Amino acid sequence: MSNLSLIVVLLVLLALGYQLGMARSRKVATVNSDLRMHSRPHHYGMMVGLWAVLPAFFILILWLWLSPAIINSMMLSQLPATVLALSADELRVVSQRISNLANNFGVVADAAQWELDAAEHLRILKANSAMVLTSLMAVIAAVGMLLSLLKITPRLKARHQVERVVKALLILCSTVAILTTIGIVLSMVGETLKFFSYIPPSEFFFGTTWNPRFSTVGIGEQGSFGLVPLLAGTALIAGIAMLVAIPLGLMVAIYLAEYAPVKLRNTAKPLIEVLAGIPTIVYGFFALVTVGPFLRDLGAAIGLDINATSALTAGVVMGIMIIPFISSLSDDIITQVPKSMRDGSLGLGATKSETILKVVLPAALPGIVGAVLLAASRAIGETMIVVLAAGNSPALTANPFEAVSTVTVTIVNQLTGDNDFSSPQSLVAFALGLTLFVITLLLNVIALVIVRKYREQYE
Amino acid sequence: MSNSAPVKISASDVKVFYGDNQALHGISMDVYQHEVISFIGPSGCGKSTFLRCMNRMNDTIDQCRVTGSILLDGRDIHEPALDVVQLRAQVGMVFQKPNPFPKSIYENIAYGPKLHGLAERKADLDDIVESSLRRAGLWNEVKDRLDQPGTGLSGGQQQRLCIARSIAVSPEVILMDEPCSALDPIATSIIEELIDELKQNFTIVIVTHNMQQAARVSDRTAFFHLGNLIEIGNTNDVFTNPQQKRTEDYITGRYG
Ligand SMILES: Nc1ncnc2c1ncn2[C@@H]1O[C@H](COP(=O)(O)OP(=O)(O)OP(=O)(O)O)[C@@H](O)[C@H]1O
Ligand SMILES: [Mg+2]
Numbered sequence: 001m002s003n004l005s006l007i008v009v010l011l012v013l014l015a016l017g018y019q020l021g022m023a024r025s026r027k028v029a030t031v032n033s034d035l036r037m038h039s040r041p042h043h044y045g046m047m048v049g050l051w052a053v054l055p056a057f058f059i060l061i062l063w064l065w066l067s068p069a070i071i072n073s074m075m076l077s078q079l080p081a082t083v084l085a086l087s088a089d090e091l092r093v094v095s096q097r098i099s100n101l102a103n104n105f106g107v108v109a110d111a112a113q114w115e116l117d118a119a120e121h122l123r124i125l126k127a128n129s130a131m132v133l134t135s136l137m138a139v140i141a142a143v144g145m146l147l148s149l150l151k152i153t154p155r156l157k158a159r160h161q162v163e164r165v166v167k168a169l170l171i172l173c174s175t176v177a178i179l180t181t182i183g184i185v186l187s188m189v190g191e192t193l194k195f196f197s198y199i200p201p202s203e204f205f206f207g208t209t210w211n212p213r214f215s216t217v218g219i220g221e222q223g224s225f226g227l228v229p230l231l232a233g234t235a236l237i238a239g240i241a242m243l244v245a246i247p248l249g250l251m252v253a254i255y256l257a258e259y260a261p262v263k264l265r266n267t268a269k270p271l272i273e274v275l276a277g278i279p280t281i282v283y284g285f286f287a288l289v290t291v292g293p294f295l296r297d298l299g300a301a302i303g304l305d306i307n308a309t310s311a312l313t314a315g316v317v318m319g320i321m322i323i324p325f326i327s328s329l330s331d332d333i334i335t336q337v338p339k340s341m342r343d344g345s346l347g348l349g350a351t352k353s354e355t356i357l358k359v360v361l362p363a364a365l366p367g368i369v370g371a372v373l374l375a376a377s378r379a380i381g382e383t384m385i386v387v388l389a390a391g392n393s394p395a396l397t398a399n400p401f402e403a404v405s406t407v408t409v410t411i412v413n414q415l416t417g418d419n420d421f422s423s424p425q426s427l428v429a430f431a432l433g434l435t436l437f438v439i440t441l442l443l444n445v446i447a448l449v450i451v452r453k454y455r456e457q458y459e
Numbered sequence: 460m461s462n463s464a465p466v467k468i469s470a471s472d473v474k475v476f477y478g479d480n481q482a483l484h485g486i487s488m489d490v491y492q493h494e495v496i497s498f499i500g501p502s503g504c505g506k507s508t509f510l511r512c513m514n515r516m517n518d519t520i521d522q523c524r525v526t527g528s529i530l531l532d533g534r535d536i537h538e539p540a541l542d543v544v545q546l547r548a549q550v551g552m553v554f555q556k557p558n559p560f561p562k563s564i565y566e567n568i569a570y571g572p573k574l575h576g577l578a579e580r581k582a583d584l585d586d587i588v589e590s591s592l593r594r595a596g597l598w599n600e601v602k603d604r605l606d607q608p609g610t611g612l613s614g615g616q617q618q619r620l621c622i623a624r625s626i627a628v629s630p631e632v633i634l635m636d637e638p639c640s641a642l643d644p645i646a647t648s649i650i651e652e653l654i655d656e657l658k659q660n661f662t663i664v665i666v667t668h669n670m671q672q673a674a675r676v677s678d679r680t681a682f683f684h685l686g687n688l689i690e691i692g693n694t695n696d697v698f699t700n701p702q703q704k705r706t707e708d709y710i711t712g713r714y715g
Contacts, residue, residue, distance in 0.1 A: 338558070340554060340556055340558040341558055341560065341561075342519070343516065343519065343552075343554060343558065344554065344558040344559075344560065344621070344624075345560070345570070346516065346519055346547065347514065347516060347547055347551065347552035347554070347625070348547065348548070348551065348570065348571040348574065348624065348625065348628055349544045349545065349546075349547035349548035349571065349574060349575060349628060350544070350570075350571075350574050351544055354574060358570070359560050359570075362560075362561065362562065363560070363561045
């Protein structure tokens with residue numbers, strides 16, 4: 001049986017065990033009517049189902065994990081002595097050929113007779129393995145189900161068993177998430193270290209030219225991998241974005257929280273949040289086709305030389321994108337400032353705007369700072385808008401009207417195209433990614449700490 | 460209270476609606492200058508609502524509607540030409556729960572005077588802060604920590620800070636909504652002494668659930684019930700010789 005159908009069968013068994021367990025526990029309950037059952041019938045059902053399925057499932061996983069290696073070595077042991085004398089690498093090629101033959105995928109050049117024999121052998125081994133697995137699982141499932149059915153007595157603590165399994169399952173899931181994160185970081189760290197074996201960290205972190213000559217790989221012709229122009233470009237664009245987003249976002253938040261009628265607030269807020277849901281590539285088009293030319297013409301009209309694709313274009317559009325991050329969070333935070341605080345100010349004869357400016361905003365300030373930092377880390381990590389609208393020119397400049405490049409754009413550039421993944425030209429992408437990761441992580445942590453501290457303030 | 464004192468606030472036929480729900484059914488009363496008048500009555504009878512009418516704090520509540528007239532020094536506080544900001548500077552308010560701003564103690568007091576431009580120079584502002592804190596009986600406790608947050612004070616201190624904050628703008632009337640409900644007996648007695656002192660210069664309206672407190676601090680007492688003013692008179696008379704059965708029941712604790 002295929003592995004998929006095995007899993008389907010297991011699910012059916014789960015349902016069957018559940019029903020049997022329930023029925024059995026009801027029967028036990030009527031027989032021992034003087035005793036109180038420890039758990040509810042569905043707990044017994046669940047327990048029987050789990051006993052039927054979990055051990056068998058465990059075997060399945062174990063089998064899938066171990067059997068390929070075992071089968072492969074059994075197959076290899078039957079090969080002619082001349083073949084066995086080959087090196088480990090060549091042997092790997094051979095077994096790959098054989099398994100392709102066994103799967104009827106076909107191979108390059110004609111297959112030798114011994115290869116065909118080995119493929120046949122492999123096919124038989126695999127079929128046997130599947131059969132053994134299926135019967136083993138069937139036996140284990142049946143035994144598990146029967147034993148647990150027989151074990152059902154009024155005193156059996158089925159509820160605890162089920163709870164424990166549920167807990168283990170939850171732990172397993174969160175572990176997967178955490179391990180994934182750790183895995184991502186570790187893989188980046190590994191590649192980054194490889195990169196630093198070509199280029200010393202000091203050159204990477206403090207170098208002021210970015211010019212990773214693609215065509216040539218070799219000592220002396222390595223090109224320069226200075227991070228500074230990219231970080232400067234990132235900071236420039238993110239800075240412009242924040243200059244756009246902070247005032248606009250804050251005003252939106254203040255209007256929504258303090259002035260807008262409830263109805264308007266309830267419709268306007270989700271509408272503004274839509275801005276955050278638009279795919280960033282669409283913002284990219286928008287920047288490239290509409291905002292860039294507009295800014296260029298505007299610049300020409302007032303005598304400024306503005307590139308259509310420039311830090312300004314990317315920054316402005318990115319600022320629009322992150323408005324909802326600031327406005328929505330700040331709006332929530334401003335509404336959380338207690339009414340008593342406003343009343344205190346109004347009761348002293350302050351006007352509404354004085355109250356907002358001098359009492360509400362200062363009280364909400366830590367939370368607003370948190371919101372701004374979250375938005376900033378979003379801006380720093382943003383890629384698509386910048387790819388399209390910033391002009392992709394990694395030069396060190398502070399002029400927002402010129403084209404720049406950012407860390408994210410450079411990562412895209414370094415990893416796309418035909419590239420050797422062990423050259424510094426590609427490896428640098430991991431160093432860049434890790435740097436970006438650390439920066440945004442720090443921003444996020446700071447923001448969360450501030451926001452959390454603020455939340456506790458009024459409780 | 461000599462009835463020769465001038466009338467400070469004169470309310471007539473004040474009705475308040477929260478949406479469709481009528482909370483006050485036509486209240487009329489006079490408040491005399493430099494007296495302490497206390498409002499008593501069971502929970503939900505409209506004491507706070509009426510108190511908030513006097514400096515138009517009800518304006519801040521959506522769907523709240525006030526009819527009738529309230530005169531402050533003979534002038535209708537609802538007339539369009541009147542500046543509600545000025546009104547609230549004249550008629551200050553201390554809330555049930557202490558609500559200091561999340562600013563320093565100094566800034567808490569200086570907030571009102573700054574808004575209304577009461578101090579030209581820093582020294583004047585310092586004077587106002589010190590004298591307000593002194594009158595609220597808080598100066599000695601906080602004079603060395605004026606730059607620390609007002610929210611870091613104890614509940615009783617916070618309430619006195621709020622009182623100091625409202626006298627700093629030199630109002631003529633101070634409205635107090637259960638100012639002692641969150642305080643222990645010692646803090647309460649400090650505030651009661653404070654009220655006794657303040658009445659030299661201010662007119663004070665105080666809402667309280669504490670009969671003894673009303674008897675101790677106020678010259679006159681008004682009893683509210685279900686949005687109506689049932690009885691108003693000299694505190695002594697109201698407590699020893701109530702004219703209305705409901706007042707008597709409430710005061711003697713027979714009210715159910
Ligand atoms: N913001 C509001 N919205 C709607 N109804 C309100 C509001 N404030 C008060 N009310 C209603 O008005 C009536 C009077 O309330 P008010 O707060 O004046 O009572 P109170 O006498 O101060 O009571 P307490 O002694 O409990 O403070 C109550 O029925 C209350 O439900
Ligand atoms: Mg009240």
